[in-house]
Amino acid sequence: MKLAVAPEQPAGSPSQGQIIRDELLGRLRRGEIGIDDRLVDTALAAEFGVSRMPARDALKRLVHEGYLEATTRGFMLPRVTHREILEIFDLRRLLEPRAVALVAQAIEAPQLRELENCLTDARHATRLGNTELLFKASERFRNGWIDAVPNASLKQAIQRYMTQVQAVRMLTFRDPVNHPLIVDGNSALHEALANRDAVAAADHILRFVYEGERAYLAAVKAELDNISRTAKSA
Amino acid sequence: MKLAVAPEQPAGSPSQGQIIRDELLGRLRRGEIGIDDRLVDTALAAEFGVSRMPARDALKRLVHEGYLEATTRGFMLPRVTHREILEIFDLRRLLEPRAVALVAQAIEAPQLRELENCLTDARHATRLGNTELLFKASERFRNGWIDAVPNASLKQAIQRYMTQVQAVRMLTFRDPVNHPLIVDGNSALHEALANRDAVAAADHILRFVYEGERAYLAAVKAELDNISRTAKSA
DNA sequence: TTTGCGAAAATCGTATACGGAATCTGTGAC
């Protein structure tokens, strides 16, 4: 049995808890953690070869950041209410136009290329009718421009509701009718960013958010209709 | 020697870490923790009669919330960078006008009365020239209207940068020239809220934030002048 | 087949212990 083996932080290097937290956040960003996956400290500890404490630190931190929710049985993606989703659309309309405007002024060539790659992937996925792929590409596109936001506080504020946005996207992506809208919206945004046109970028994202809200409401309505139909037939 | 004595959380009751965190936050809010006080987990653990773990939890959480900063020798009040402060002013201009507009539409009589009480206190403090008291009243005023924001996500986004705002206020309050501006700004906002005038409320807060930024920049300039003068005389 | 209930498992919060790094302090040399 070994006791307290592993502090060693050779200089400014992050703690284990930090490392785990960053890795988990990456998985969340890439949508690798599903709506009913349960994250448990012991399992993470085993995976990363450390004790429960750093794993717990990482989980609690992610909870605090709003990316996860603590339950009596592990940590999960937060359950978002309809009301909260509408609130977040409101917040997005406040923050994201300004954010992309700043991005338009500050973005550099490699980041633009990365966005373009995402677009290519998205168009390809649409042609194939591959929802999964389109979702991933669109996710990468979004993370790409958010990463380029030069105002760190604003960027952070946007990232806080990332998982909620993800959950909503998951819902709206189900209906293929939305796929070309998404590709078109991203294309328009990309073009504005490439032209360094801050005004156009802000306009496009604002329209995109409104479009997203409309698609979300439609999806919810479809869901409800579906439920009531099922209930009737039963 | 006792081992693991005290889980017992009879239902929804907060954990020890949460209790300690709340108490520390209260002390921070009341300004009971100075710029070079060092908070140490073992000391807190002893004070609250628990082990280091809940105390550490509380400290780390406060660090994450931006209220404290971890150093190699305890936890202290954070040093906020100039750049970060400017970023937050930008963020405030995006969020707070909308927030007070929503408040104007939703605020109820008791909350309005509370805001009025704060204003009375603030005016009183200004007459006495009591900066401390004015600071507290102005803080309560701000917390009062933020509490009334009906969009919970927006409210949370605003609360995230509360301590940074507090630090900046601390700086600008030093110059008495700003005192009447603060009282006037709050009065104007209160009046707009009382009249349920969302547009006026948004305008007032926007002006107030700009005014705050100007005062902050002036305070920084004064500080710099002061330093260079001291350096010259030495 | 469904329901009720007790035992088992899972998981959290917390306690205590240890190693290492940063900081402080005391002592001797110049």
Place this chain on the structure above:
DNA sequence: GTCACAGATTCCGTATACGATTTTCGCAAA
């Protein structure tokens, strides 16, 4: 008196252990 350096101190991160609570599961009864 000042400086350098080694030992002591402080404090953090992490490991491991334990009790309590909640959830799950199996099994028997209706």
